[in-house]
Amino acid sequence: MNYSIIIPIYNEQDIIPELVRRVKDVIDKLDGQSEVIFVDDGSADSSFRLLEENHKKDSRFKLIGLSRNFGHQVAISAGLDCAIGDAVVLMDGDLQDPPELLQQMITKWREGYHVVYTVKKSRKENALKRFAFSSFYRLMHTFSSISIPMEAGNFSLMDKQVVEVMRKMPERNRYISGMRAWTGFKQIGVEFDREARFAGKPKMSVRRLVDLAIDGLISFSNAPLRLAIYAGVAVAGLSFLGAAYVIYEKLFTNKAILGWASIIVAITFIGGMVLLTLGVIGEYIGRIYDEVKHRPIYVIKDKIGF
Numbered sequence: 001m002n003y004s005i006i007i008p009i010y011n012e013q014d015i016i017p018e019l020v021r022r023v024k025d026v027i028d029k030l031d032g033q034s035e036v037i038f039v040d041d042g043s044a045d046s047s048f049r050l051l052e053e054n055h056k057k058d059s060r061f062k063l064i065g066l067s068r069n070f071g072h073q074v075a076i077s078a079g080l081d082c083a084i085g086d087a088v089v090l091m092d093g094d095l096q097d098p099p100e101l102l103q104q105m106i107t108k109w110r111e112g113y114h115v116v117y118t119v120k121k122s123r124k125e126n127a128l129k130r131f132a133f134s135s136f137y138r139l140m141h142t143f144s145s146i147s148i149p150m151e152a153g154n155f156s157l158m159d160k161q162v163v164e165v166m167r168k169m170p171e172r173n174r175y176i177s178g179m180r181a182w183t184g185f186k187q188i189g190v191e192f193d194r195e196a197r198f199a200g201k202p203k204m205s206v207r208r209l210v211d212l213a214i215d216g217l218i219s220f221s222n223a224p225l226r227l228a229i230y231a232g233v234a235v236a237g238l239s240f241l242g243a244a245y246v247i248y249e250k251l252f253t254n255k256a257i258l259g260w261a262s263i264i265v266a267i268t269f270i271g272g273m274v275l276l277t278l279g280v281i282g283e284y285i286g287r288i289y290d291e292v293k294h295r296p297i298y299v300i301k302d303k304i305g306f
Contacts, residue, residue, distance in 0.1 A: 002032025003106070004085030008075035009051065009093045010041040016050045019095055020061065026099045027060065030106070036061045038093075039079045042069035048302075055305050062305030070298045073174040076154065078298045080163055082306060089157045090176070096194050097155040104190055105157040114159040114185035117177075120194045153177060161185065172290045172297055175219050214283065225284070228277040235273050242266070
């Protein structure tokens with residue numbers, strides 16, 4: 001098996017026929033055998049049935065059905081665990097990642113690159129979504145302990161060596177792009193214009209993007225903890241300056257020291273900083289708790305075509 005294409009699916013019944021058609025057109029022209037692994041992430045519509053029927057028509061299209069919705073990143077991980085290709089492609093199922101770009105990615109892989117990630121030159125989302133995605137990638141690029149390319153999402157091709165390393169990474173709160181960058185190896189980007197969804201509503205809301213940003217930042221950076229330390233030092237410095245000012249007013253002026261309002265403000269400010277710091281620490285502790293439970297990352301209900 002030369003190529004494995006992993007596509008997570010969640011309530012995409014309106015897109016599946018066109019998605020299958022375009023993917024089939026691409027793999028028919030490739031220079032080796034291919035498998036397409038659809039991972040149904042607990043869809044509530046007819047997605048699973050449509051994919052099952054498609055497998056009966058073309059055995060190259062395989063299907064994994066998860067027992068419930070585990071999330072996009074986990075669904076990709078389930079596909080990675082079952083892929084057997086020399087090169088493994090990750091792409092979304094909304095046709096914003098064009099399957100036709102696969103041939104260009106394979107060419108780069110043939111040149112000796114272990115990871116070929118894609119970089120989005122433009123997006124068709126609204127202004128709020130574009131701003132949210134841009135802020136997310138800038139945040140990850142700035143604060144991550146590893147170099148994560150700007151505007152590089154899940155759409156990528158990885159050599160089987162890279163996939164083997166990622167299979168050994170057991171963390172529950174997963175950020176695939178960061179894990180891919182962490183592995184190292186020889187990597188290169190390919191630019192493309194990201195299209196709008198073919199049909200249906202976007203699954204990646206601003207709230208989910210924020211959750212993914214928190215997962216990625218905490219998984220690959222200690223910056224939040226350090227920012228809490230810096231904030232503590234800054235508050236302590238302000239408190240020292242305030243105390244010096246009060247002492248000066250008391251000893252060297254005749255002004256009355258008033259300020260129940262300022263005292264309340266100072267107390268609430270410091271209390272807010274304490275709660276913020278505890279919240280940051282709590283995020284890390286919560287992820288430690290998730291890890292030590294050693295629950296499976298996902299549960300497979302059905303496997304068809306394997």
